[in-house]
Amino acid sequence: MNLLSTAILTTRSDNNDFDIHSVDFLVDGVPLYSATNAHHASLAGRFSSLWVAEANENKVKVLLGESPADLPDNRIGLFVCSRCGSLACGGITFRLTRSANAVRWSKFAYECDNDYTDKEFARYSSIGPFTFNFVAYREAIEGAAASFSGRGP
Numbered sequence: 001m002n003l004l005s006t007a008i009l010t011t012r013s014d015n016n017d018f019d020i021h022s023v024d025f026l027v028d029g030v031p032l033y034s035a036t037n038a039h040h041a042s043l044a045g046r047f048s049s050l051w052v053a054e055a056n057e058n059k060v061k062v063l064l065g066e067s068p069a070d071l072p073d074n075r076i077g078l079f080v081c082s083r084c085g086s087l088a089c090g091g092i093t094f095r096l097t098r099s100a101n102a103v104r105w106s107k108f109a110y111e112c113d114n115d116y117t118d119k120e121f122a123r124y125s126s127i128g129p130f131t132f133n134f135v136a137y138r139e140a141i142e143g144a145a146a147s148f149s150g151r152g153p
């Protein structure tokens with residue numbers, strides 16, 4: 001089993017005008033934002049003060065496997081466009097598999113709108129798969145969303 005935790009991630013907007021506050025995901029203490037090189041693509045975490053509270057709450061359900069995944073194949077965005085939050089602009093994604101007591105993250109990739117290649121999987125092959133106890137996982141995900149409960153910057 002792996003352990004998921006989260007931390008506030010502060011990045012700069014594209015034009016360097018303002019700070020963007022979002023959430024980094026750490027597995028066994030290793031920050032995935034840097035492990036996946038998400039900074040090269042100016043991405044932000046899935047949960048962010050940029051979106052309204054309802055959007056963050058909807059994302060909790062997606063990450064818990066209780067709402068449909070973002071993309072076919074149960075693929076879910078972890079780090080997304082810092083301007084609009086969409087995967088159409090490209091983002092770091094993974095495949096979510098849910099069982100009764102565990103959640104598994106595997107097949108990390110960088111993709112635009114479900115357009116990914118084997119090459120992308122190869123590039124991220126050193127990351128995951130990760131398996132989390134579902135109760136601890138839910139706590140971490142809900143805690144991340146609660147960091148941005150709508151009062152925003």
Ligand SMILES: [Zn+2]
Nearest residue numbers: 081083084089
């Ligand atoms: Zn965008």
